[in-house]
Amino acid sequence: MLVALAPRAARAERSTLPLARASFHVVDAPLPHPELLAAIPRLRRYARVLAGDWARADDLVQETLARAWEKRRLWQPGTDLRAWMFTIMHNVFVNMRTSASREAMHVSLDADSEGAEGAWQIPVQPQQFTHVELGELLQQVGRLPAEQRETLLLAAVEELKYEEIAAVLSIPVGTVMSRLSRAREKLRRMADERPAALKRVK
């Protein structure tokens, strides 16, 4: 059950992590440029998990950056910029997906339509230093239900706190935890179904 949508302003101000870092008081309150640049790789990574393909992911990041600039006065210097940007990105994504599905109803879906939720196009990347399992792991993550893999990425890979994830996804903390445990259980089961020869021995 989704929590009722809170106004965007309230969500943005709910960032909890204070950073011990000087804040610059400028009249126009621009966003801190080095931190913004440093956040881009992580935003791209999460955007790929949301969007499922690389090009749309970069569109999503670009739109997120534009929206962040529009709403820059809502960000409190000293709070976690990354968590705030993830929240914006998730909202942008939900809006994009909602309007896309409205359009899709008027267009006949062909077999290669990329509008399918959960469509996951991972190009094969040369991973010389890892076992083939890690490419498989990416595929398995792609097979999780979308809401589970989004939650899992924010928790296991981005290591946001459960409260931060709840704010990013606009869901209660309890829902974060139950999605997480379902996602983890599913991945474990998929791992158990791998051929024995490829199982990693710890």
Added chain:
Amino acid sequence: MSPVPISHDDLQAYADGQLDGERRDAVEQALARDASVGVRIAAIRAQNAELRHAFDPWLAERVPPRLIAAAEGPTRRGVLARGWPVLAAAATLVMGMAIGWFGRDLVLQRAGTPTTFAREAVLTHALYAADQRRPVEVWANEEAGLARWLTRRMGTQAHIPDLGPLGYTLVGGRLVAGNEKPTGLVMYENADKQRITLQWRITREKADASGETAFRYLHEDGVGVFHWVDDDCAYALSGPFERAQLLGIARVVYGQLAAAPKVPPSAPPAAPAAKPPA
């Protein structure tokens, strides 16, 4: 006192480092009583580490110009489009350029200068040294395991220098996706929380023709890098320091690496002969 029951949510939160107070105490008591609890927690953490390992290479990818431009904000969105000829003509990059070190690579590519290991090392250093949550993948308290892990994954013997005499403690290490080969990274920190990284990877570049090891220096955007090639391996020591200070550290690092027993890259990693410290 009868044991407090712990829930699956407790286990998960503990594994994720997000459990405090009496729930945390309850899990730790359960851990002491029941080995299977530890196994389940370890399984969650191992899965987390695998996920990070699978998804971290994406962080190392070059950022497209349009995203750098979007980060500039509305008033400066056109700077890259309009400024390219001017920027590309610059032979050396001056600190304080508006587009910062992300855009540096792009400018270098346009100017026909290849991205080198040293420049990548600057990028990698800046990316991870600033990270508060997980600057390294394996922490210093598992140092013996760290060296073994890096050795196994890179196919070359990893030696972790001891920089304690210089006032630097080991934070830990990680693997970074490189252009062709993986790059090993170990990070140190001093009392002022300044961080330095030592990165290395196998290279086809030959060391200096004279047979001597040449230290080269690069300084970009507040990060200095000393880099050298020795025995088919390229090294880069990075930190937010001026040349003289960084050179002192680089000399100590080089000395320790030179003194360490050499194992050729093609040899299989040595089986652990000594027991790990208790």
